[in-house]
Amino acid sequence: MPSPNQTSTELPLFTSGPRLLQTPPPENDIYTVIVRGEEFQLTHGQISFDSPNHFLDCFTSGFLESRERILRLDRNPSLFALIVDYLSGYPILPLTPDSIPGGMGVTTARRYLLADAQYYRLQRLCNQLTMPSLRIPLGWAGLADEMVSLRDVLASTLPDGVIQREDGSVISTRTGNPVLIYAQDVSFRIVVRRVTTDSAPDREPSLSLELSVPLGLAESKSSQFHADDGSPSASMTDFERNGVLHIDGSPHNLSDVFDWCKSPEKSSMTRNLDASLRGTGVHSQTDSLEDISWVNGRYRSYLKVNNRTVTYGYWADMALCTFSPARENQERKNVLVRAKVRSLHRVLDELDPGLADTL
Structure with a gap:
């Protein structure tokens, strides 16, 4: 939580009565x-x-x-x-x-x-x-010198000089480079999906890092923490090579996070990172085993698909990403650059020390 000397970003709660909207008044009112x-x-x-x-x-x-x-x-x-x-x-x-x-x-x-x-x-x-200010030019890193809010991207209210193209990428009209997108006070999820079949049981899992933005200033953190709607505002499927994910104050290389999620048993992750991912986030897991073959007017169990999704949920105080244009013959990948997230345990502990231990 911000100290008295820091800029507060805590969003207040509002109670709105029924709105009886009338015809908009003349412009000279x-x-x-x-x-x-x-x-x-x-x-x-x-x-x-x-x-x-x-x-x-x-x-x-x-x-x-x-x-x-x-x-x-x-x-x-x-x-x-x-x-x-x-x-x-x-x-x-x-x-x-x-x-x-x-x-x-x-x-x-x-x-x-x-x-x-x-x-x-x-x-x-x-x-x-x-919005944080850029203190150095970013052209050397292949990025634009502009930064925009994720809310403005979602609302299509981008400032002059920044556009979102049809492929979803957000770029500078001046240089054509990807623009840094900044998000604050949003839900953050690490989602690991494994889809295997009888013929491909060892298929590598896919990983996405998802941001979900509260609907507006009147939304509280507690109501948005679990992001129950299941529809992320932005999904990152790649990471900046020197990117960092801070979990409850501890920094971890994003490359390590991706390695751990895709192959935990082979990863060189420390026990500390394993605990920070598994033990402190809001964890959910879903499995399904279903027949998918339809032959001669009826289902047949020729092929079974196992869909398994594991989700680790956090609250992001800050996240930086880019919506990058696709390279030739490749799909576009949203890229996470940096994020600072807190677990539900840490959020509760900062509200009332010791509260999380009683739950």
């Missing part, structure tokens, strides 16, 4: 937001800039605020002035000492601004505030 006594005027275009959000819920529903067109808030008015600039389409990042409230450092202002962005449910601003 004015809405008043009063923040600790200071008055701001917003247009319909501004409150719609990063939607859906808290302003649209209040002003275009059956709530009292929609009739009076006045919203009163107990937030920081100086930070709200930055929010208004953002809703007007101005780039407010990076923050500078001249742009933040007096007596507040840049680090503190960024943390408070993120809390406000979460409160107003401005998802794109949250993405901008939590």
Whole structure:
């Protein structure tokens, strides 16, 4: 969990009442937001800039605020002035000492601004505030110098200069190189699938590393940890050769993880890694044995297929990957570069030390 001096990325819970959406008001309608006594005027275009959000819920529903067109808030008015600039389409990042409230450092202002962005449910601003900055050019590694959020990839709201092609790859229009895709606070699964038949009993398992993104800011970590829907937002089937997976703070080479999952009995993995994969994740396993041959109008047991899936579930505080273009005569492979994940045991222990041991 983040310390008081770190940027908080904990997403708050919201309770939304029934939305009685009306016909959108004209573009020239004015809405008043009063923040600790200071008055701001917003247009319909501004409150719609990063939607859906808290302003649209209040002003275009059956709530009292929609009739009076006045919203009163107990937030920081100086930070709200930055929010208004953002809703007007101005780039407010990076923050500078001249742009933040007096007596507040840049680090503190960024943390408070993120809390406000979460409160107003401005998802794109949250993405901008939590996106890490690239400190060195990445052209030498065959990558673009841009970085985008996985949420923006899924929502097709990529910034200028970045596109997703028909094959699913995300590249820079300037260089044609793959763009780093950043995900934060998402479900992370290691999925090992083994499909064998009578004629091929020793077939090598396939491995995928899956990310599932919560539906929105109102989703809690606890409700998304198990990712019960079974449909990942992104699936990586390859890894960067120097990639690292941090599990509960311990770093492991991604090449070792792939070796262990595909051939545990032959892997040179340490017992520590074996335990971190097997013992602390949310583990599930499914097996099926079924007849698949249909001959002369009825099933025959000429060939049996054994489908076995083992899943290790974690919570990812951070993950970096690329959706790379396919090489000639090859299928496209999404590539995991780096991830920092926590097991359910670690999540519970950080919420309440000793809690996990009582379950």
